[in-house]
Amino acid sequence: MTCAEFQESAGLMAVGALSTEEMSLAEAHLAEPRHSGCLAALRRAADGVEVLARSLSPARLDERVWRGIESQLAGPPPVKRARRAAPPWRERIAWSAAAAAVVLLLANLAARSHDNRRFAEQTATATQERATATGTLERERATATAVATRLEKERESCARDLLAVRDDADRQRFALELLQTPATLVVSLAPPKGGKPGARALLNLEQRKGVLLSVALAPQAGKDYELWIIRGDKKLSAGLLRAGPSGGVLASIDSGLFASGRPDAVAVTLEKTGGAPQPTGPILLVGALPKS
Amino acid sequence: MLLPLLLAILARATAAADDTLFRRVAARDAQALRILYDRCAGLALGVALRILHNRSEAEDVVQETFLESWKRAETFDGQRGSATAFVLSIARSRALDRLRSRVTSDKALASLGREAEASVPLPIETAEHRQDRERIQAALLTLPPEQRQVLELAYFEGLTQREIADRLSDPLGTVKTRARLALEKLSALLGEAQ
The missing domain is CATH 1.10.10.10 (Winged helix-like DNA-binding domain superfamily/Winged helix DNA-binding domain)
Structure with missing residues (x-):
């Protein structure tokens, strides 16, 4: 709104003929810092409205109108009560006693009500706090149980790993001892059609001890390597060879397998998972023992 | 040449006096409100009567007007208009509110006829x-x-x-x-x- 527009509307503003929106616009204009005669125009218009009102015949006002205003300036007037004649002393005592009893009763009721309310509030608060604490404890217990379960699994896994390591260490020590024994035979196992040896068997027939050492038996999904002791046409399973990720295998051979006499050869086949009582898969590696 | 200047000086002096009066009202000076009442109540009643044509309602409007002036005293701005104009604008607004909310029932119409006689202004000027x-x-x-x-x-x-x-x-x-x-x-x- 410009100053010219405001001044054109000033009369209607003073006379109260602007809508709420128009009034807001006019007030917003007045709030602006710079004007060229807007306030003076509004003042002139307001004076004109005052003259319009002064053209009416004034009316006398009763003084009670002012008293009504005055009483509301200072709050509501006190309620006046008619004084009653004083009762005889007995009646007065009886009324006083009754009034005191009523006051005491009300006070007692108020106190009880207050106590009951406080008790109810305290009970509600305690119930809420207990529910909160129970919920917290339940959550903490569930968390602790989960942590304990996870730790137990890790402990078991760690124990298995340690056992495996210890077994490996035992086998390695066993293999080293066998290797250092003069009577131990070292038998190389190679593919039947020739090729580079893929494993070695350390056999001590006197002590009925043996191990198989390989670094070329890579793990294969759904299959297991199986070691065989061959004597004549008999093929005795000496157990499964579980290769590590790098293909390394160090397996000990059960001493019972040497009880029936000197083996002729040692072989490795690839069988289905879990092995087989007799070889079914192809012979991957085979090594014959030297004739005694 | 001199008359406009005198009128301007008079207007400024009036505005300053009105500002002072309303400052006192805003400071909860009931005596100042009484001064305002003595100055404007008759005019406010005249405006309310002209709009409502009902003396009882018009007197209620006067009461409401001065109570509102008491509450809104700090909003008075002497540059915008005189104290009288401020009070009369409240009176007019209150009277129009009543006029708009008035139910045009038979009772109201009947009372309008009765009040018409009673609302004849008394000469006080x-x-x-x-x-x-x-x-x-x-x-x-x-x-x-x-x-x-x-x-x-x-x-x-x-x-x-x-x-x-x-x-x-x-x-x-x-x-x-x-x-x-x-x-x-x-x-x-x-x-x-x-």
Whole structure:
């Protein structure tokens, strides 16, 4: 709104003929810092409205109108009560006693009500706090149980790993001892059609001890390597060879397998998972023992 | 040349006095409100009666007007208009609120007839004031009828500028101009009346 527009509307503003929106616009204009005669125009218009009102015949006002205003300036007037004649002393005592009893009763009721309310509030608060604490404890217990379960699994896994390591260490020590024994035979196992040896068997027939050492038996999904002791046409399973990720295998051979006499050869086949009582898969590696 | 200057000085002095009065009212000085009441209550009643035609309601409006002036005293701005104009604007607004909310029941209509007699204003003005009023009324009559009509529709019937334009079938700009011209003429009379 410009100053010219405001001044054109000033009369209607003073006379109260602007809508709420128009009034807001006019007030917003007045709030602006710079004007060229807007306030003076509004003042002139307001004076004109005052003259319009002064053209009416004034009316006398009763003084009670002012008293009504005055009483509301200072709050509501006190309620006046008619004084009653004083009762005889007995009646007065009886009324006083009754009034005191009523006051005491009300006070007692108020106190009880207050106590009951406080008790109810305290009970509600305690119930809420207990529910909160129970919920917290339940959550903490569930968390602790989960942590304990996870730790137990890790402990078991760690124990298995340690056992495996210890077994490996035992086998390695066993293999080293066998290797250092003069009577131990070292038998190389190679593919039947020739090729580079893929494993070695350390056999001590006197002590009925043996191990198989390989670094070329890579793990294969759904299959297991199986070691065989061959004597004549008999093929005795000496157990499964579980290769590590790098293909390394160090397996000990059960001493019972040497009880029936000197083996002729040692072989490795690839069988289905879990092995087989007799070889079914192809012979991957085979090594014959030297004739005694 | 001298008259406008004197009028301007007078207007400033009046505004300063009104500001002082309203500062006292805002500071909860009941005596100051009484001064304001003595100055404006009769005019406020006249405006309320003119709008409501009911003395009892008009007196209620006067009470409400001064209670509202008491509460809103700190919003008074002497540059915008006189203390009287401030009070009268509240009285008019309150009276129009009542007029709008008034139910046009048989009872209300009946009471209107009864109150009409009782609402005849009592003479409270001095001879000098009466002369001033008569002079203003005469000046009002010199206004072109269309200008006077715009003022009366707006001030006493509470119509907005658009409603006035619709009722008179005049463009909005014409309504604005008529209101401005009429009020400027009346404004010039105020200094003379005071």
